[in-house]
Every structure is written in structure tokens, then in C-alpha cells.
Amino acid sequence: MPGHYDHRSDLCRRLGADSLQKVPEYLVWIRMRNRCSDPERKRYAGRGISVCARWQSSFEAFLDDMGPRPSQRHSIDRIDNNGNYEPGNCRWAVPVVQANNKSSNHLVTYRGEEMSLRDAVRAAGDVVGKATVWRRLLRDWPVHKAVETPANPKCRNHRFEVRRKAA
Structure with a gap:
């Protein structure tokens, strides 16, 4: 949908820097750039993750490529x-999609x-x-048996799981 977000680019030209602070995507853009420029951020700049030159230099380009955030629950x-x-x-x-995309996932x-371990448990x-x-x-244990075999009701951990699911 080229041109679909032209109204947002036009918005960028009309708004000053102060008003841009109120555009949710602008804050996402600022935070993304900050994560990737701070070498102390071990999961980002510390791993060599960077922002492409097009996005690094232009919020408009970022917004044109990404489009508006579908909802407040969505993040990059x-x-x-x-x-x-x-x-x-x-x-x-x-968040649930992002949680499945973490480098620490098993x-x-x-x-x-x-799939992630959590998704395998859900699928079973x-x-x-x-x-x-x-x-x-x-x-x-083989994965299929580990996720498909119900817990032993006499097991201490099973009782905890039953209480947790009821809550």
C-alpha cells in the first residue's frame, strides 16, 4: 500500500518537535535508536544490533515503512x-508474539x-x-510425551499447578 501513510508524513511536517513527542510511534522510534546506540545495552548495541541508516536519520522514513501502530498493545x-x-x-x-521471539526462549x-516450549504446552x-x-x-523425556502426559495428581508440583490454574 504505497502512499497509504502519506497523511502521517504530512503530519510530521506540520508538527513541531514538541508535538511529535505526543505521537506514539515517535517515542518507539526514539527508544529504538537509544537502545541501539548505548553499548551498555547488552541485548541490543552490545550484540551489534543497529538501526538502518534510513530509519536512523528520519522518523518520517520509519513511519512510512512501519505505518501506524495498530493498538497501544503493539510494540516494535x-x-x-x-x-x-x-x-x-x-x-x-x-506481547505474546514478542515473548515467543526472545533469544532466551527454549x-x-x-x-x-x-516452537517455544510455552507454545508446545498450549498446542498439547x-x-x-x-x-x-x-x-x-x-x-x-521426548517432547511429545513431556507435553502430552498429564501430571501425576500425587505429585507436589501438580497440586501447585492445579491451584495456579484455578486462580
Whole structure:
């Protein structure tokens, strides 16, 4: 949809720097640039993650490429977590999508598909808690058995999971 966001670019020209502070995407752009310019930020600049030159120098270019944020729940997400902030590698995503895209996630192959451990538990119908599945995997259970086998009702951890689900 080229040109679809032209009204936002026009907005940038009409608004001064003070008014831009009120545009939610502007704050996302500022924070993204700050994360990638501070070498103390180990998960960003400290890992070599950078902002492409087009976005680094122009909020308008960032907004033209990304478009408006679909809702307040959405934030910027890098599709390839090891890639840079650039067109084609960024999207607006809700927290659950971003949580599955973290470099610290434990990925498993379940039913022939690579997914986060939490997604595998969900796909199996939440018959057992993630902590139980994790312990089972540490004891070399196959993934499908770890997520599909209900917890032993006599087990102390199972009772905790039942209480947690009821809350």
C-alpha cells in the first residue's frame, strides 16, 4: 500500500518537535535508536544490533515503512531477533508474539514444527504446566510425551499447578 501513510508524513511536517513527542510511534522510534546506540545495552548495541541508516536519520522514513501502530498493545518487534531494525525485519507485535521471539526462549520441535516450549504446552492442550514439562525435558523425556502426559495428581508440583490454574 504505497502512499497509504502519506497523511502521517504530512503530519510530521506540520508538527513541531514538541508535538511529535505526543505521537506514539515517535517515542518507539526514539527508544529504538537509544537502545541501539548505548553499548551498555547488552541485548541490543552490545550484540551489534543497529538501526538502518534510513530509519536512523528520519522518523518520517520509519513511519512510512512501519505505518501506524495498530493498538497501544503493539510494540516494535524484530522478526529475526539477531537482525537489525530495518524494513523487512520489523513488525508491530503484541506481547505474546514478542515473548515467543526472545533469544532466551527454549525452542522445541513438536508435531514437526519448531516452537517455544510455552507454545508446545498450549498446542498439547495445557494438560501439564510449563515447569513440569521443563523438568521432564531435563530428564530426557521426548517432547511429545513431556507435553502430552498429564501430571501425576500425587505429585507436589501438580497440586501447585492445579491451584495456579484455578486462580
